[in-house]
Amino acid sequence: MNRTYDTGTTETYEDEGGLDPREAARLLERTRREAERGLDFRSPWLTLLAAAVALVAFGAVWLSVRGQHPYKGPTPAGLVVLYALVLIRIASVVFAHRRATAGVTGRSVRRRNAEGAALAAALIAVYVVMAALVNAGASDSVVYGVYVGTATLIVLGTFWAARSAVREDWLQLGLSIAIVLVAAGSAFAGPRGVWLSNGVGLCIVLLAYSAAQAWKLRAPGSDA
């Protein structure tokens, strides 16, 4: 095994001072919590932003379709708001993730890349099936209402639930299952109501998750 530290410095400093066991326990706990927080991109604030994005994005689509008779699907203006907010959400997650994982290499990075590829394939499949539904003559209310409003969330939620279960991350597993249930339940609200139901449901779930995250971060001895 070779030593590979080469920073061009000659400074050395010994740190062999005795540590009181209580002091050591406090330092160990504080360091562990700070490291876990620093290496994890998730935070209550990021989840609060996601809650606001869900409410406003789905709410904008709902406003664009609520007066349609017959149902035609989200208007271009509604879709612009939806996709702009989704992009803001994605950008905020990417920024937080890059900052948290800066300098980290190894197995988890390779695993994340593979998970990203699997998730992209699943999301593409949702829209391929949507095209197939259009091709099969399904109505606008099914394709551009009930289906697209729920399928994307169910795929995302199920994927994240499986990922969380493998990692034994029970809080994230609960969040993922709640998202799947909100999406499945919203399908009963019809092509117009599905957007409002998704927006309100997701906002409530994400607010609850944000509160749980904040509580775990404050709890002594927590592993959040």
Place this chain on the structure above:
Amino acid sequence: MTADALDPLIHAPARLQIVATLAALPDGDALSFTRLQDMIGLTPGNLITHLRKLQDADYLTSEKTGNGPASRTSVALTHRGRAALDTYTQTLRALLDGL
């Protein structure tokens, strides 16, 4: 039981911070020297001194990639290092329970 029962390689503030920080990474991951330095707040020379002691005990491994200014050193806890931290934590708990 006294504080002498604690692993002296870990029972020093800087090394305790290094080992605890690296233990927060998933098994199989490594952290760059500069990020570790940022997270712990040690000077490069100080950090190198402690990393060498831990590496001599086979508690961590280091790997250097690239050459010149673009080179990058990453460090990771070994299984032996993780086990040593677990033992240290258990011994510390037992000590505190006895106080």
